[in-house]
Amino acid sequence: MNFGKALEEMQNRKSEITFDDKVKLLLNSKSDTENKVRIIEELAELQKEIAKDLRNHLTPETRVIDTKNILEEFADVVIELHMLKEIYNISDSELDKAINEKMEKNMERLNLYK
Known part of the structure; x- marks a missing residue:
């Protein structure tokens, strides 16, 4: 099924769409390479927020x-980690x-x- 048709089908049954x-x-909206880049970017954004929190610990008064x-x-x-699991075809049992x-x-x- 192509992306456009899959998107249309899911929009028609929006309330039934599962997380998976x-x-x-x-x-399916991007290539594997683009998805991997997006995953890396999201990991970096979380890292940045944690670093901000650590910096704030250095000045407790603020x-x-x-x-x-x-x-x-x-x-x-x-x-993104769920997406990575799909990209590498890792099953729930393997991950567990x-x-x-x-x-x-x-x-x-x-x-x-x-």
Whole structure:
């Protein structure tokens, strides 16, 4: 199905569109290269907001926590990571397994199991 037809079909059933459908629609609107660049940009934007927060910690008297911008960038990154999962054809079970394995390595490395 081409992008135009897919878009029209989804617009006709807007209330029924799943999150995964939206991710695929976003992916199909650009090339893999453009999508990967967008993912990198969104990661950088979250990094920038966290850096701003860290800078604010250096001057506590003027510190203002801007959770709105951090939350917005965090949401963008989560969406982009779902897109990345699709680009590389990573299943939920593969990702869950990798996350659990990584978490176990972190727990062991930090000697958090007593």
